Amino acid sequence: xxxxxxxxxxxxxxxxxxxxxxxxxxxxxxxxxxxxxxxxxxxxxxxxxxxxxxxxxxxxxxxxxxxxxxxxxxxxxxxxxxxxxxxxxxxxxxxxxxxxxxxxxxxxxxxxxxxxxxxxxxxxxxxxxxxxxxxxxxxxxxxxxxxxxxxxxxxxxxxxxxxxxxxxxxxxxxxxxxxxxxxxxxxxxxxxxxxxxxxxxxxxxxxxxxxxxxxxxxxxxxxxxxxxxxxxxxxxxxxxxxxxxxxxxxxxxxxxxxxxxxxxxxxxxxxxxxxxxxxxxxxxxxxxxxxxxxxxxxxxxxxxxxxxxxxxxxxxxxxxxxxxxxxxxxxxxxxxxxxxxxxxxxxxxxxxxxxxxxxxxx
Numbered sequence: 001x002x003x004x005x006x007x008x009x010x011x012x013x014x015x016x017x018x019x020x021x022x023x024x025x026x027x028x029x030x031x032x033x034x035x036x037x038x039x040x041x042x043x044x045x046x047x048x049x050x051x052x053x054x055x056x057x058x059x060x061x062x063x064x065x066x067x068x069x070x071x072x073x074x075x076x077x078x079x080x081x082x083x084x085x086x087x088x089x090x091x092x093x094x095x096x097x098x099x100x101x102x103x104x105x106x107x108x109x110x111x112x113x114x115x116x117x118x119x120x121x122x123x124x125x126x127x128x129x130x131x132x133x134x135x136x137x138x139x140x141x142x143x144x145x146x147x148x149x150x151x152x153x154x155x156x157x158x159x160x161x162x163x164x165x166x167x168x169x170x171x172x173x174x175x176x177x178x179x180x181x182x183x184x185x186x187x188x189x190x191x192x193x194x195x196x197x198x199x200x201x202x203x204x205x206x207x208x209x210x211x212x213x214x215x216x217x218x219x220x221x222x223x224x225x226x227x228x229x230x231x232x233x234x235x236x237x238x239x240x241x242x243x244x245x246x247x248x249x250x251x252x253x254x255x256x257x258x259x260x261x262x263x264x265x266x267x268x269x270x271x272x273x274x275x276x277x278x279x280x281x282x283x284x285x286x287x288x289x290x291x292x293x294x295x296x297x298x299x300x301x302x303x304x305x306x307x308x309x310x311x312x313x314x315x316x317x318x319x320x321x322x323x324x325x326x327x328x329x330x331x332x333x334x335x336x337x338x339x340x341x342x343x344x345x346x347x348x349x350x351x352x353x354x355x356x357x358x359x360x361x362x
Contacts, residue, residue, distance in 0.1 A: 079183075108176060288327060303316050312324065334346055
């Protein structure tokens with residue numbers, strides 16, 4: 001049928017116009033249900049138009065900084081006023097020292113934060129900014145603009161022309177240094193030569209660290225490793241342990257040892273240490289000389305001891321010399337002998353500091 005044949009069909013003259021008019025209807029179905037209102041008109045803050053409100057806000061912010069400094073001082077006062085230890089000062093069932101220190105330091109930090117927020121909201125430049133997304137790597141022009149914006153922000157903050165806020169803020173931040181200085185006192189007294197000595201002494205027995213039983217040479221097999229401790233940890237005075245609690249843990253951290261047994265022919269003792277072992281049994285500190293990790297990974301065939309933390313490896317047949325890893329020096333050796341009852345005992349304390357190197361060590 002040709003195009004001329006359609007002209008006689010009733011209603012066909014509206015076919016094209018009907019199709020064209022359906023497009024707006026489709027578009028209306030997919031339109032946003034709520035129109036975009038856009039940004040509302042910018043309204044000035046009271047401090048932007050009222051000088052009295054501006055001065056009042058400035059005084060409020062300075063007061064917050066001043067209160068922050070006051071709480072920092074109260075922190076220091078609380079540190080020295082309230083008792084701790086066996087007879088602590090109690091308030092409402094809680095230790096007054098902890099409560100006061102926590103509240104004072106928390107309030108000092110909180111007030112600085114509130115003051116900074118109020119400063120930004122009420123007095124700093126109030127400008128709405130829209131920034132489009134940009135690539136992660138900024139161009140040189142963008143970097144220059146950022147520096148310009150930073151400098152502009154400093155100018156807008158008004159810190160140069162508002163000495164009251166500037167000085168009160170600096171005072172509050174300066175006062176926060178007082179709690180830090182005072183808390184350094186809780187680091188404890190200088191260790192002196194305590195790091196250079198342990199509880200090991202002449203004639204002190206080496207015992208198993210689990211049961212606390214003394215050890216005889218014939219009970220140790222070739223290739224065996226035993227984790228040991230000084231017998232003093234299991235001794236009592238008037239029914240009370242000589243060491244307990246934190247004191248015990250501190251002493252264990254330096255006095256823990258390992259016993260190993262190998263063929264005497266495999267051992268190469270250093271000069272002066274020829275009699276530090278008993279029938280191929282040697283005793284070394286269990287504390288790694290790198291960062292102080294406890295060591296007990298023992299390779300029987302090679303006589304190597306491996307630290308699990310950073311893989312420092314020590315040759316126990318050659319005076320615990322470092323053969324691999326970050327440790328800077330051999331493990332300290334504890335000289336052994338046998339007492340009158342046949343048990344392994346120390347000849348004396350370690351002749352060098354135990355554990356990782358520290359700044360006083362030559």
